[in-house]
Amino acid sequence: MVVLIDAGNTFVKAVIWDGKAFENLIRIPTKEAEQSFPLKGKKAIISSVVPSLKRTFEEAFESVTFINVSIPLPVRIDYKNPERLGADRIALACGVLDYGDSGIVVSAGTTVVVDIVIEKTFIGGIILPGVKAIHRALNLVTEQLPEVEDKFTDTFPGKSTAECIKAGTTLAMKGAIKEITQKYPELPVIFTGGYGNKLRESMGKGIYDPFLIFKGLVKISEEK
Ligand SMILES: Nc1ncnc2c1ncn2[C@@H]1O[C@H](COP(=O)(O)OP(=O)(O)O)[C@@H](O)[C@H]1O
């Protein structure tokens, strides 16, 4: 039995992998995980983009594997500074292999990452601010824009300040995703992350897979 962990900038997600299925998904705010991490055990495989949590994980488990480009991976990484590539992006690219040798990942959480995997090679992608980051930034750089609620909505045209901000955020994301997916019409597009499902629904096509990153962690563990 292995604990698989996805430590993102907003939430730490964890599941237990018994070799067949993912069980007991838990979600803890990243800020709280450092104070008290509820899981303990023998072995954990961890994708973390939060280096400050390293010790927390090392204390909670007897053996920990942190995903990075120096361990054997089932995908090749074509990135200028591979060691700087987020562990989540590595694991998600490996998760794509569940759908074939190629695919597009849309991970919608703190940030929106759209990454491309072609014939088992991660070839790069984009990083956009997520909903909350856009809303907060607009509030910070203006005098009149309020910080609107952290919700992904699909209302157009906006008829109030809040609606205009939300519509702008949504359309910016959808436009970027459309632009990229149009370049690779033959590839499956897999949505994941906090509002991956909402974004997929709004796009009207693609697959939603909340376990994509955990599937990637399993694939990496099989590679060793
Ligand atoms: N319906 C939603 N609309 C907008 N944001 C959402 C929604 N559901 C979740 N989120 C946001 O998704 C983010 C968390 O997603 P997650 O994939 O766990 O992020 P990370 O992996 O970066 O920690 C948070 O900012 C949360 O508020």
Ligand SMILES: CC(C)(COP(=O)(O)O)[C@@H](O)C(=O)NCCC(=O)O
């Ligand atoms: C892009 C990210 C911030 C995404 O983090 P998330 O939104 O999933 O919390 C993370 O993958 C990261 O810190 N990457 C390092 C830089 C890079 O991938 O090039």
